[in-house]
Amino acid sequence: MAIxxxxxxxxxxxxxxxxxxxxxxxxxxxxxxxNRSELGAVLSFDFANIRYMTATHIGTWAMDKLIxxxxxxxxGEPIVWDFGSAARHHQLYNPWLDYSDGKDGPPTGARAGISxxxxxxxxxxxxxxxxxxKIAAELRAHGLAGEPLGIDVAEMxxxxxxxxxxxxxxxxxxxxxxxxxxxxxxxxxxxxxxxxMVDAAYEELYAHLRPGIRENECVGLVSKVLYDLGSEYVExxxxxxxxxxxxxxxxxxxxxxxPGDPAFFDILHSHLxxxxxxxxxxxxxxxxxxxxxxxxxCREYMxxxxxxxxxxATTADIVQVWPRAEEFGFADETAAFALQYGHGVGLxxxxxxxxxxxxxxxxxxxxxxxxxFALETYWPAADxxxxxxxxxxxxxxxxxxEVITKFPAEELLVAGxxxxxxxxxxxxxxxxxxxxxxxxADGHRGSGDGHR
Numbered sequence: 001m002a003i004x005x006x007x008x009x010x011x012x013x014x015x016x017x018x019x020x021x022x023x024x025x026x027x028x029x030x031x032x033x034x035n036r037s038e039l040g041a042v043l044s045f046d047f048a049n050i051r052y053m054t055a056t057h058i059g060t061w062a063m064d065k066l067i068x069x070x071x072x073x074x075x076g077e078p079i080v081w082d083f084g085s086a087a088r089h090h091q092l093y094n095p096w097l098d099y100s101d102g103k104d105g106p107p108t109g110a111r112a113g114i115s116x117x118x119x120x121x122x123x124x125x126x127x128x129x130x131x132x133x134k135i136a137a138e139l140r141a142h143g144l145a146g147e148p149l150g151i152d153v154a155e156m157x158x159x160x161x162x163x164x165x166x167x168x169x170x171x172x173x174x175x176x177x178x179x180x181x182x183x184x185x186x187x188x189x190x191x192x193x194x195x196x197m198v199d200a201a202y203e204e205l206y207a208h209l210r211p212g213i214r215e216n217e218c219v220g221l222v223s224k225v226l227y228d229l230g231s232e233y234v235e236x237x238x239x240x241x242x243x244x245x246x247x248x249x250x251x252x253x254x255x256x257x258x259p260g261d262p263a264f265f266d267i268l269h270s271h272l273x274x275x276x277x278x279x280x281x282x283x284x285x286x287x288x289x290x291x292x293x294x295x296x297x298c299r300e301y302m303x304x305x306x307x308x309x310x311x312x313a314t315t316a317d318i319v320q321v322w323p324r325a326e327e328f329g330f331a332d333e334t335a336a337f338a339l340q341y342g343h344g345v346g347l348x349x350x351x352x353x354x355x356x357x358x359x360x361x362x363x364x365x366x367x368x369x370x371x372x373f374a375l376e377t378y379w380p381a382a383d384x385x386x387x388x389x390x391x392x393x394x395x396x397x398x399x400x401x402e403v404i405t406k407f408p409a410e411e412l413l414v415a416g417x418x419x420x421x422x423x424x425x426x427x428x429x430x431x432x433x434x435x436x437x438x439x440x441a442d443g444h445r446g447s448g449d450g451h452r
Contacts, residue, residue, distance in 0.1 A: 003188060003189070003192055003395055003402055003404065004189060004192070005189075005192050005193055005196045006189065006193065008193065008229075008230050008271075016189070017186045017189050017190060017193075018186055019186070020096075021184075021186055022055075022184065022186040022187065022190075023055040023096055025184045025186070026052050026053075026055070026179075026184065026187075027053065027078065029179045029180075029182075029184075030042075030052065030053055030072060030175075030176070030179040031072070032179070033175050033176075033178045033179040034072065034074060034175055034179075035074060037150070037175050038148060039074075039147065039148050039149065039150040039170070039172060039175060040073065040074055040139065040142075040144035040146075040147025040148060040149065041071060041072060041073040041074065041076075041138075041139060041142075041144055041147070041149050041150070042071070042072050042149070042150045042151070042152075042172040042175050042176065043069060043070070043071050043135060043149055043150070043151045043152075043154075043172065044069065044070045044071075044151075044152050044172075044176065045066050045068070045069050045115065045151070045152065045153050045154050045158075046152045046153050046176075047062070047063045047068075048180075048273075048346075048347035048348040049070075049152050049176045049347075050068060050069075050070045050080060051273050051347055052176065052179070052180060052347055053070050053072055053078045053080075054070050054078045054080040054094075054097065054109070055094070055096060056070075056080050056082070056090055056094060056097075056110075057273065058082065058086045060232070060233040060270075064118075065117055065118060066115055066116070066117065066118050066153070066154070066155060067083060067114050067115050067116075067117050068080065068081065068082050068083070068086075068114075068115070069081050069113070069115055069131065071135060071138055073138060073139065073142045073144055074142070074144065074147075075142070076138075076142055077097075077099050077108075077109055078097070078109055079108070079109050079110075079111060079138065080097070080109065080110055080111070081111050081112065081113025081114070081115075081131075081134065082110070082111075082112070082113070083112065083113070083114045084112070087110055087111060087112040087113070088112075090110035091110045094109075094110060096109075097109030097110045098110075113130075113131070113134060114127065115127065115128075115131050115155070115158060116128050116131070116155050116157055116158060118155065119155065119157075123157065127157075128155070128157035128158045128160070128161040129161045129164075131158055131161065131162075132158065132161035132162045132164065132165045132167070133165065135149070135162065135165075135167070136162075136165040136166075136167060139167065145166070145167070146168075147168070148168045148169075148170045149162065149167050149168065149169055149170070149172070150170055150171060150172020150173075150174075150175050151169055151170075151171070151172045151173075152172055152173040152176055153173070177351060177352045178352070180344075180346050180347065180351055180352070181344065181351070181352045181353070181368075181371065182368050182369075182370040182371055183346060183370050183371070183372050183395075184370075187274065187346065187372075188370070188372060188395055190271060190272050190273075190274040191274045191275075191276075191345060191346070191372050191393070191395075191404065192395075192404045193271050193274075194231075194269065194270070194271035194274050194275065194276045195276055195278065195393055195404045195405050195406070196406070197225075197226055197229045197230075197231060197269065197271060197276075198226070198267045198269065198276050198278045198405070198407070199405075199406050199407045200225055200229060201221075201222045201225040201226055201267055202265075202267070202280055202407040203407070204221060204222070204225050205218060205221060205222055205265065206282065206413065206415050207415075208221055209257070209263065209282060209284055209415035209416055210257070210284065210285075210415070210416045210417060211256075211257060211258055211259045211261075211284060211285060211416065212256060212257065213256075213257050214254050214255060214256055214257070215239040215240070215241055215252045215253050215254065215255050215257070215263075216239070216252055216253070216254050218237070218239045218252075218263075218265065219237040219239050219252050222234070222237045222265070222267055223237065226267075226269050230271070231269045231270060231271060232270050232271065232272065232273070233269060233270040234268070234269045234270075235268040235269055235270060235275065235349070236266070236268045237252065237265060237266070237267055237268070238250060238251065238252060238264075238265060238266035238267075238268075238279075239252035239253075239263070239265050240252070240263065240264050240265070240389075241255055241257045241261050241262065241263040241264075241284075242255065242257065242258060242261040242262070242263075242385070242386075243385040243386075245262050245263075245264065245380075245385065245386050245387040245389075246380040246381065246384065246385055246386060246387040248339065248378065248387065248389070250338075257284055258284070259284065259285040259286065259416075260283070260284065260285055260286050260287075260288065260430075261283070261284045261285075261386075262281060262282070262283055262284075262287075262291050262381075262386040262387065262388070263281070263282050263283075263284055263415075264279060264280065264281040264282070264387075264388070264389040265279065265280055265281075266278065266279045266389075266391065268349055273347050274345075274346060274347060275345055275346065275347070275348060275349045276345070276349075276393065276405075277343070277345055277349045277374045277376075277391060277393070278374070278391055278393060278405050278407075279376055279389045279390055279391030280390070280391075280407055280409055280413075281295060281298075281388045281389050281390060281409075281412065282412075282413050282414070282415045283412055283413070283414045283415070283428070284414075284415050284416050285414070285415075285416040285417075285419070285428070286414060286426070286427075286428045286429070286430045287412055287414055287428060287429060287430075288381075288383065288386070288430070289429070290381040290382045290383040290386060291381050291383075291386045291388070291412070292412055292429065293381065293382065294379045294380065294381035294382070294386065294387055294388040295379075295388040295390075295411075295412040296412075297379040297388070298377045298378060298379040298388035298389065298390050299377075299388075299390060299409070299410065299411075301321065301322055301323070301340065301377040301379070302375060302377045302390050302392060304321040305318045305321055305322065305342075305375050305377070306375065306392065306394065306401065306403070308321065309367060309394055309396060309400065309401040310367065310396070310399065310400045310401065311367055311368055311369045311396060311398065312366065312367065313366075313367045314360075314364035314365060314366050314367065315342070315353050315354065315355045315360040315364050315365045315367070316360050316361050316364035317364075318342065318355050318360070318375070319340070319342075319355050319356060319357045319360045319361060320361070322340040322357060322377070323340065324357065325357070328378075328379060328380055329380060333356070333357045333358040334358060337356060337358055338356075338376075339376075339377075339378040340356075340357065340376075340377055340378060341354075341355060341356055341375075341376050342354065342355025342356070342373055342374060342375040342376065343355070343373060343374055344371065344372065344373045345372050345373055345374050345393055346372065349374075351373075352365065353365040353367070353371065353373060355373070355375065367396050368396060369396050369397060369398050370395075370396060371395075371396040372393065372394070372395050372396075372404075373393070373394060373396075374391055374392065374393045374394075375391065375392055375394065376389070376390065376391035376392075377389070377390050377391075388412070390409055391405070392405045392409070393405045414428040
């Protein structure tokens with residue numbers, strides 16, 4: 001499998017991502033998965049599933065509205081109901097949704113329709129009942145009214161209205177996630193391009209990091225780089241520094257970064273719908289022994305996991321090389337969830353397969369060629385406040401895997417300007433000056449071994 005990174009533009013002199021092929025192959029995989037299930041149709045309110053099924057997108061502002069919906073029946077073509085000008089836009093610009101065969105009228109796969117807007121519409125307005133009636137009519141037209149209907153996410157009034165129509169409503173999320181589990185070649189190219197954009201963001205961030213910058217400024221810098229490169233959505237930048245590293249809060253603040261601080265970042269954004277989840281850790285100005293040792297331990301867990309990735313291996317094989325929660329200061333795997341972790345990456349960032357000691361040892365999943373997932377490791381330092389966090393995205397290949405997150409992470413990078421003393425350049429492997437007086441006989445402070 002050749003994984004190539006292209007520019008974002010289409011050209012006539014090089015075959016790049018083929019978006020028509022991407023649409024066809026995604027829909028084929030969804031059809032195949034639906035046909036292997038016991039369902040007659042799947043109904044989606046989730047943006048990622050709607051996009052996978054219909055190749056429509058109306059902007060990330062609507063992701064939490066639960067107002068659009070799409071249906072795929074066995075042997076049929078996808079239908080998306082969208083509101084106002086969005087539906088009209090699909091009719092004009094989405095020819096793959098036109099099943100009219102030259103007949104007069106709008107494309108039959110793009111229609112006007114709205115759902116309950118998370119309850120904002122008055123309950124007596126009949127919106128939920130209208131959704132159910134539209135779906136019931138399609139199921140009857142395809143002779144599937146008596147078959148189970150799988151739904152990914154929906155509001156209770158919609159579920160009640162569907163059941164009132166006599167529809168057997170069941171969980172359909174597994175059909176969508178199973179179809180999306182193994183990526184097509186075009187999906188892999190888009191995921192690699194998304195990572196390349198984050199490579200560039202880390203390059204700018206590394207050059208900009210210094211004492212006095214705030215975590216939120218780092219978020220702004222990264223967001224600008226990504227949007228300038230064409231990102232359609234910066235989902236989040238997790239910026240954590242200093243004593244906020246342990247425990248890990250998973251959210252940035254306005255904290256001022258100080259000399260000797262650890263700082264780690266997770267950059268999540270979308271390129272044509274395809275996401276990244278990509279951690280890197282830096283030391284600012286200098287790194288203590290404890291921070292260095294924590295990073296080495298964190299990297300070792302990552303490298304051990306990567307070495308096991310190949311078709312036929314399981315998620316249980318991977319998580320077995322990671323430490324138990326109790327080994328790094330947590331009561332159980334629920335309390336430590338997502339610190340030693342892995343997850344599929346695609347049109348959303350937590351897809352199948354999931355890697356966690358919480359579930360994977362008892363419910364392993366087999367790795368297959370074409371899967372794309374992120375592995376992330378964490379280790380708290382012996383000083384009790386700093387920590388290391390690393391994440392790599394991998395593509396499973398025929399004989400192993402390829403890492404598509406390219407910004408250097410083999411060793412701990414020290415960011416910020418160089419300092420000079422009367423004796424020469426200041427050694428960047430030094431103890432932070434702002435913590436407890438724990439001097440040792442060799443003149444170093446807090447020389448912990450990286451273990452708690």
